[in-house]
Amino acid sequence: MSTATLDPALADLQPPAAAATPTSGGLFTGRLVLTVQTPAEAHETKKRSGSSDGAQTYDTPVT
């Protein structure tokens, strides 16, 4: 992978610099731990299926 800066004439190919996010600014303490989600964590709905539609409703999720 090349890390050289693109020719300015191709500036529209370059994505913008990543903006600082609130989570990078000291909102939290402790280590940032990154994990691989299980299929249930990654794929399952957190709502009861009362409304039975794939699109989101405003049923309160299960808590």
Added chain:
Amino acid sequence: MLTLRLTPYASATWSWTGASYVTAEETSSVTPYSHPMVEQLAVTDQTRTLLIVRERLASRASATPELRTLTPAAYDQAVEAAERWPADIVMIETESDRPVRITAGAARTTPLYLAHQGGTLHGSWDMASLKSYATGINPREAARLLIYRPRYGCETLFSGITRLTERATAIFGGALHLHYPEPALHSAPRELAPDGDVLAALTESIDLALDLRPLEPAITVFHLTGGFDSGVIATHAAQRWPSQLTTAALLVIGTGREQQARRRTQIRDHLPFGQHDLLIDCAKAAPLHPDCPRVRGELISPYEEPLFLPFSRLASLIADHGAQTLVTGLGGDEMVALSPTESAVVATANDHITDKLPWLGPFARSALVFSEDGIAPPAAVNAITLLSLETTAPPLLRAGIWPIHPFTHPGMINLGEQLPLDWREFKNLQRRQLASLGLSQDVCNPVERESFVWLVEHSLKTYGIPILENALADGSPLFDAGLVDPDVLKSTISEIEHQPYDEEFHAKLLQVIDLHLAATAFL
């Protein structure tokens, strides 16, 4: 965001026609969806060509679509740069005597389905375009859908039609291979700093999400359903663009209807929204009504809105208003969801999603053993959210509306994942944000449930049962494939009038209907 027809091993010399990229003798073409929020560009090193269709970003002029010639080194840089685009993007790479490659970005605002025949790869955001390539029903995917345990992946209901999932690459040259990416990593909850201002972080994250794309308030409508998610986004946007924003919603039926209307009025009166409020009353636009295009046998993907009629009417209303963009609250639930390890209730929440549904046919039951096979790895955006984006996009695109989903922005996802439990449970993040705006207890802590559950019940009993009765009389591809047991289905619907309606059981008949209608239309 595009349609494509790619023929590897034919011409790989591209040109821009003003509406499409085409090769010599038009053996291949790529046609971007025409919309101010979408742009296209192309580069070549005269051996390899990269075509890009992507969402535009704010504060940047539209890219010029004509092909540009680069050195091979600069071409490599262009590919690497495109892979880091922070919004929806599809990259198509072609080279003579080589397979074609198509890579999707992580955002997946719009779906891309693929199919191939006779050495040509076809693709579209609208599955209807690929009808002729559907060869049958994929039993594993049908089983997942029938038991309401979807899995995001390249498989669709139809054999012969593939979904290009987030960050995946489709490679086609003779055969079609789809290459999943590495799993996106996710954060664990953390402790807040003593002076950590969560609500400030939330509004800052919303601003980052809203500012990513060239959103124009005058031609953008905001969902304001009464729910917390669209409410948080729309109220913050109203503060940013006072007196400019039009809102839109479906009005529910049932116990929560009056409360929904009252709460929406309070929100609109309390915040500086624009004067227009676009509403579709679901009492007059019930799903499965004979007027529904899906019921009429039109080619509507099984992944599109289950409540197709009211949502498509709302899309038309938004378009008639002159809007070009719709901002939603999709992804808000996933932002603050508890994990199964945090809540025993969550761990057992999907127990009602059972493979014991009596109408499941024998082939569906046996296919369920393999339901976790071949699914996509964890994505940056939760799979359920990605599937929700997929239900939403096609009806909107048909109406000329481009969707924007601020809760899918990485900043929002990262914030939500790291929040301590008490900010996520009961959607306290959203409730506290609305309360901070001075909204009432009625708005922030509604008593009644606002949901489509009563609409689904009404639609099933009024229109759905007759559809199933017709299927039992005339046949269904689902019966033929052993995916639904017609005898048990018949006894279930004959009992439904004499039993109390069980929303967690009977409501799942909606999926039987939607899959039946889709299979009948496509096969």
